[in-house]
Amino acid sequence: MTEEDKKHELYKKVERCYEILCKKWMGLIIHTLMTEPKRFSEIHVAIPDLSKRMLNERMKELEDCGLVLRNVITDRPVRTEYSLTRMGNELGASLRTVEMWAKKWL
Template identity: 70%
Template sequence: MIEHASQKQLCDKVQHSYHLIGKKWIGLIIHTLMEEPKRFSEIHAYIPDLSKRVLNERMKELEDDGIVIRNVITDRPVRTEYSLTRKGTELGKALQTIENWAEKWL
């Protein structure tokens, strides 16, 4: 019975991860943030087909999941940057494997 519970817990986690990375634009947003923090407008410039409304939704989802952190920089002018958390960086490294596969096979 204990084994069944841990298998269900693992299945739930795997399902949640596929649901997250399967959402349109999530992978590209994470890819964009891998090298350095970026402002909203910079992320949008990297992915011009992504509407600002959807980008805003995805950024909130990634923030809620602990993958992205929103940093308000109080210098003049005040600006907001987004960066990956440790959790987000590890996800980005995992997605790099898919990028390598795409480069080779697509």
Template identity: 60%
Template sequence: MDDQPNLGPKVINSFELIGKRWTGLIIYVLMSGPKRFSEIHATISDLSKRMLTERMKELEDHGIVVRHVIPERPVRTEYLLTKKGTELGRILGPISQWAESWIKD
């Protein structure tokens, strides 16, 4: 019996995506509901606007986040998780519980 993990392209690509700095935190922040760009930026204080823009674009391209423009005055833009992103967020949630138990400040 072979106990080796399946490291096919889908597994490799998914770990590369969620392993990028800030990606997991952005998804974790969006688990509480839609957020404006400025709200995400304020919540993750060390994240630069340039990097947040880059990560949001990647998450949109992968179908994890959707950008929703609200046609009010002034126009508002919110980001929210897709079904795919919400499922990923549910997997990332236990990581925060693990961190609270095992990671020192």
């Protein structure tokens, strides 16, 4: 593989990352899950302007991307928790830099 091919491949991966993150609410959902697993309702409370319909859609997208894990807990009452996967945690760590920038500059 040539150096140019490697650059092109990297650009495609970076572009895919931005496609995921630039969808409205994605970054905030990841940010919300960085501390601990949360139930759907807890995520919704943490991001009050996010509708339940959109949250459901975004959670499915994050699962499909491999960033979020959906875990059904069969205790009574049955509940579902969402947590970041290893890949999601690594992305969350990168987003902490953005958080620090936002605190300083915005």
